[in-house]
Structure formats: C-alpha cells, structure tokens
Amino acid sequence: MGIRERLSGNEAIAIAFKQINPDVMGAFPITPSTEIPQYFSQYVANGEVDTEFIAVESEHSAMSTCIGASAAGARAVTATSSAGLALMWELLSVAASARLPITLACVNRALTGPININCDHSDSMGARDTGWIQLYSENNQEAYDNMLQAMRIGENSKVMLPVMVCQDGFITSHAIENIELLETEKVKDFVGEYRPENYLLKKENPVSVGAYATAAYYIEAKRAQAQAMINAKEVILEVAAEFEKVTGRKYGFFEEYMMEDAEEAIVVIGSTAGTAKEAVRIMREEGKKVGLIKIRVLRPFPMKELAAALSHVKSVAVMDKAESFSACGGPLFAEVRSALYDCKTRPLMINYIYGLGGRDVTVENIQYAFESLKEIKTSGEAGETYRYLGVRE
Amino acid sequence: MSLKAKDINENTSWKDLTLGCAIFEPMTSAAVNTGNWRTMKPSFNEEKCKQCLLCVPVCPDCAIPVKDGKRTDFDFYFCKGCGICYKVCPFGAIEFKIDDKKEV
Numbered sequence: 001m002g003i004r005e006r007l008s009g010n011e012a013i014a015i016a017f018k019q020i021n022p023d024v025m026g027a028f029p030i031t032p033s034t035e036i037p038q039y040f041s042q043y044v045a046n047g048e049v050d051t052e053f054i055a056v057e058s059e060h061s062a063m064s065t066c067i068g069a070s071a072a073g074a075r076a077v078t079a080t081s082s083a084g085l086a087l088m089w090e091l092l093s094v095a096a097s098a099r100l101p102i103t104l105a106c107v108n109r110a111l112t113g114p115i116n117i118n119c120d121h122s123d124s125m126g127a128r129d130t131g132w133i134q135l136y137s138e139n140n141q142e143a144y145d146n147m148l149q150a151m152r153i154g155e156n157s158k159v160m161l162p163v164m165v166c167q168d169g170f171i172t173s174h175a176i177e178n179i180e181l182l183e184t185e186k187v188k189d190f191v192g193e194y195r196p197e198n199y200l201l202k203k204e205n206p207v208s209v210g211a212y213a214t215a216a217y218y219i220e221a222k223r224a225q226a227q228a229m230i231n232a233k234e235v236i237l238e239v240a241a242e243f244e245k246v247t248g249r250k251y252g253f254f255e256e257y258m259m260e261d262a263e264e265a266i267v268v269i270g271s272t273a274g275t276a277k278e279a280v281r282i283m284r285e286e287g288k289k290v291g292l293i294k295i296r297v298l299r300p301f302p303m304k305e306l307a308a309a310l311s312h313v314k315s316v317a318v319m320d321k322a323e324s325f326s327a328c329g330g331p332l333f334a335e336v337r338s339a340l341y342d343c344k345t346r347p348l349m350i351n352y353i354y355g356l357g358g359r360d361v362t363v364e365n366i367q368y369a370f371e372s373l374k375e376i377k378t379s380g381e382a383g384e385t386y387r388y389l390g391v392r393e
Numbered sequence: 394m395s396l397k398a399k400d401i402n403e404n405t406s407w408k409d410l411t412l413g414c415a416i417f418e419p420m421t422s423a424a425v426n427t428g429n430w431r432t433m434k435p436s437f438n439e440e441k442c443k444q445c446l447l448c449v450p451v452c453p454d455c456a457i458p459v460k461d462g463k464r465t466d467f468d469f470y471f472c473k474g475c476g477i478c479y480k481v482c483p484f485g486a487i488e489f490k491i492d493d494k495k496e497v
Contacts, residue, residue, distance in 0.1 A: 097413060097414075098413040098415075099412045099413035100413070160412060160413075197412075198412070198415060198417070205417060206417070206418075206419065207415050207416065207417050208415065208416040208417075208421075209413065209415055210413075211414055211415070211416050213414055216403045217401075217403075217410070217414070219407075220405070220406070220407035220410055221407070221410060221413075221414050223407035224407045224408070224410050227407075
C-alpha cells in the first residue's frame, strides 16, 4: 500500500520523473525549480534512469529541446519557474499547436518586477492561454499525483496536448511533508509507454512538423486544437478515476471542502487552500456556514461544473495570486464570475488579490475574507469587487 | 487516417486536418502555386543568353530549369518575381517588368 516518505515538492516531482523514466529532459536551472533537474541529473549520472539529459543554455532552448524530442517520438519533460517560463513563451504555443504532449513541472514564482524569487501565480497565469493543460497542486502529494496523471492525459489520442503541473514555489517546492509514493512498478504500469501514431523517426511514414498555415487554414488548425482541450475534460476525469483505483486518492476538476450547505465560499488555487481549510474548519466550529473550492484544473476550465458548485452560495470571494492589470480584478475572478453568468440564481462575488511575491497568507487573512463575505450577504451589496487582501494601506 | 497535404484544400473541415497540421508526404510545394504571389516578372531572351548560368544558382527558388547543361525559360509556377536573376545577368538577356497578365 504505497511507500511512506517525507519529501519536498521538488523531490516529489524528481522522484515521479525517476519512476516514469522519460526519454528526454531538457532543462535550465531557475529558482525555485532548480532542484528538479538537479536531483534528476543525479539519477542520470547514477544510471538509475535511461533519460537523455540535455543541459541547455536557456529556457527557450529547454522547451525547444523538448519540442524536437517530442516530435521525434520521445517522451520529453522539463521544469521551470517565473522568468524561465516567460522565456519559453514562444515555444509554449509551438508545443501546443504542434500537438506535442510534453510535460512541464512549473514551480510557481512571481514574475519580475520588482525582482522577486517567491511564490505567486503570475508566471503560469500568464501562460494559461498558450494551449497547455494546467493542473495545480496544493501540496507535495498532489504535485506527485498530478505528475503521474499528466502524461496519461496529454498523450491520450483524443487530446495530444502538453501539460503543465504547477506547485507553489518554496511553500510547496521546498517544504518537506509526509507523502505516500506509489511503487515504481505500479507507476510504470499506470503511466505506460508513450506510443504516438506518427513521429519524425518513424521511417515508414515520414512527416514534417511545424509547417506554415495561411489564413485559409490557420483558424481550422486552432479549432482542431480547441477541440483537443474540450476532449481533455473527459480524459482528465477518466485518468483520475483510474488513479483512484490504484491509489485510493480522489481527484476531479476541483475540490469542494464543506460546500454542501455553505452560504459563503472562497475559490482558491494552490497551497493557500491548506491554510483556508483550517480557517473554514475553525469557522464551522463557530457554526458559520462557510466553504471552499480549490481549483485543480484551470485549463481546460471547468465552467459548467464550477457554476453548479457555486450557484447555491450567497456570496463568493475569488482569490487571485496574480494581478492581471485589467483594473477590475485578477484572471481567476474574471473566469469564475463569467462561469456563473448563465445561472438563474447566482452569488454576489468579489475578488481578492493576495499573496503576491511570497506574501504570507494566514488563517486570519482568510477569516477576514469570510467576514467580508458575510457583510456582503447581509447587505445584499457586493460593493467594490476588486480588492486586495493583506496589503498595507 | 490522416489526409495527405495534396488532399487538403480550402474546403477542408477543421475535423479533417492532420494533427498539428503535420505533413505526411514530400514535395508538397508542388501542390501550391506560389507564382501567383508575383507582381514583377522576368522574361528570358534566348538570343542574348550566353548560357553562363550565373542566374541559376542565385534563384532563391527553383524557377530556372536547366536541361542538358542549358537554362530554359522560367518556371512561372514558382517564380515570385524577386528580380535577382535580372540583376546578376551580365548580358541583358533577362528583362524585368510589371507582371500585368499574372500568367503562371
């Protein structure tokens, strides 16, 4: 029944990669994801994996390496953070549009500037529209579990899209917690081999990848790519159901915590969910009807499912660990609020920008957000919807 | 089963495109008339031509066919009218004018 260990989030990802034994890793170090290729290169040096480790000169080259390897028919992986992900930007779209199921471990860190090495979601939030599937993790266990599921999702013939598995920099990546690993044999059975239908090294069927598409074809190419993301929803749930059979651990598009009779709820991504669950637990003991939704799958966005989960709630705060400088709220707020638009009854909804650049988020911060939601519910007025949490006024 | 590039045209549904627009056969350029991009057009004066063949390697495409060691008339299916052959010809054997007919 699994292997009990205590690992950091970065160690958990490195060990998942070791158990999976991918064909190629192209990677460049950047805080706080550096440890992933660092640990993994030791496995390579020790002969514990067969992976071709390609030390490149930049993240642009890291993703280019993965694209070349994946097009050739290999299972390719990488890891990065912040500015590293930003430097991959151009290639993220190339990977997705060429339908190459590369796997990327994103250790979330704030984008510069001011220059900052700590966690927020500005890096992967910025990449949310590049055509990658995005899975977010609350802790080391979820980072590991999401990584084991990532390849099954991305490599499915109905999907064929790259997958980004995100965890919070330092908070998750460097904090050591208990974890239950799957035996390596079971990992190999579950993840399986990557067997694409066509690839550059298949001599029976030569192929060109990355061709030009004129205006007469580009929109059709994008429509086909959009369908792959639509198909991914079903595949994500199928893979999660199989994963539950093997491990007993249940995953969906999002986790609902104390939502059944909740009147006030927050929507959150990543490690803050752990803190927020403690706030919910305390407030429930005080008899308050509060609940929480933790987003696991941001791309594809579970719009209908979120609407169903939130429509009965009276007031909701969407928590964004990233600015979008729209002057009216963060990216998650815009999408969650839009998801509720078609509901006949819908909650009052506000946005909190919080935790930027590694600012600590406390149980008291979350309780404050819930108190605001209670005021909104009582008054029936949302007031200013674009708010900051934990900022010095 | 994926369609071949030659079977994909401007009536093809998005459902029938190949995965990631991959192309599964060589020489697909032969299926696309790029000569119609042309606004200027070279013309070949065989009498003035000394067959020095300077024009052949400078053509960025394959628009100057060579047969038995001699160049022949332009292949306008590919010629985009860049005029490099006209510039390089030492004998005035290539004229370069506005392409009003757009013949291919």
